[in-house]
Amino acid sequence: MKVIGLNGSPRKNANTSTLVEAVLKGAAAKGAETRIVNLNELKMQGCQGCEACKKKPGECVRKDDLSPLLQEIGECDAIVLGTPIYWFHVSAQTKTLIDRFYCFLGEEKNSETGETNSYFVFPSGKKFVIVTSQGDENPELYQPALDWLNLVATIMGAASTEFITHCGSANDKASARNNAELMAKAESVGASLV
Numbered sequence: 001m002k003v004i005g006l007n008g009s010p011r012k013n014a015n016t017s018t019l020v021e022a023v024l025k026g027a028a029a030k031g032a033e034t035r036i037v038n039l040n041e042l043k044m045q046g047c048q049g050c051e052a053c054k055k056k057p058g059e060c061v062r063k064d065d066l067s068p069l070l071q072e073i074g075e076c077d078a079i080v081l082g083t084p085i086y087w088f089h090v091s092a093q094t095k096t097l098i099d100r101f102y103c104f105l106g107e108e109k110n111s112e113t114g115e116t117n118s119y120f121v122f123p124s125g126k127k128f129v130i131v132t133s134q135g136d137e138n139p140e141l142y143q144p145a146l147d148w149l150n151l152v153a154t155i156m157g158a159a160s161t162e163f164i165t166h167c168g169s170a171n172d173k174a175s176a177r178n179n180a181e182l183m184a185k186a187e188s189v190g191a192s193l194v
């Protein structure tokens with residue numbers, strides 16, 4: 001079983017990556033093959049809206065680091081998507097990745113009705129874990145962002161979606177690491193993926 005961790009925080013060894021790594025640690029302890037990718041280190045561009053993927057759904061023609069990563073994500077059994085909350089939503093790095101999931105959306109014209117139908121070529125049935133880290137202490141404050149991430153996972157055909165929400169970091173990189181309960185939850189969610 002392959003589990004990929006995607007860290008959408010530009011800060012390495014901070015709260016988001018710590019929790020993503022804890023989920024991966026839990027999965028690895030049960031025998032999963034794991035890998036973490038720091039999105040900030042990739043050479044990547046946002047979706048250009050070129051629509052080339054509509055001719056060949058599942059393939060992005062951009063020649064950057066995200067195109068092979070999108071293929072790798074499609075081959076994994078579970079996806080741990082981590083993002084800090086930036087301006088009430090996900091980080092730019094995370095949004096760039098999610099926009100590029102557009103390549104998995106195919107379109108088909110019905111010759112009888114003339115209607116265009118959409119379909120998704122991303123392999124369904126993957127387990128998702130969404131990790132978020134925020135400065136504010138109120139866990140309900142960014143529910144719209146969490147709902148949106150849940151919608152993304154649903155559209156991607158998720159078999160299950162678990163949430164690990166870290167609040168009140170006060171800009172302290174070690175805040176999540178010092179939260180034993182949350183760290184234990186992250187490891188246990190990781191173990192349950194396998």
Ligand SMILES: Cc1cc2nc3c(=O)[nH]c(=O)nc-3n(C[C@H](O)[C@H](O)[C@H](O)COP(=O)(O)O)c2cc1C
Pocket residue numbers: 009010011014015016017083084085086087088089133134135136137169170171172173
């Ligand atoms: C550009 C920027 C925007 C932020 N916006 C928010 C916000 O809207 N709400 C919030 O609670 N925290 C906000 N924060 C704080 C981060 O969410 C918080 O420090 C988080 O723990 C960072 O995760 P990291 O340690 O993994 O980098 C923001 C931080 C930055 C740098």
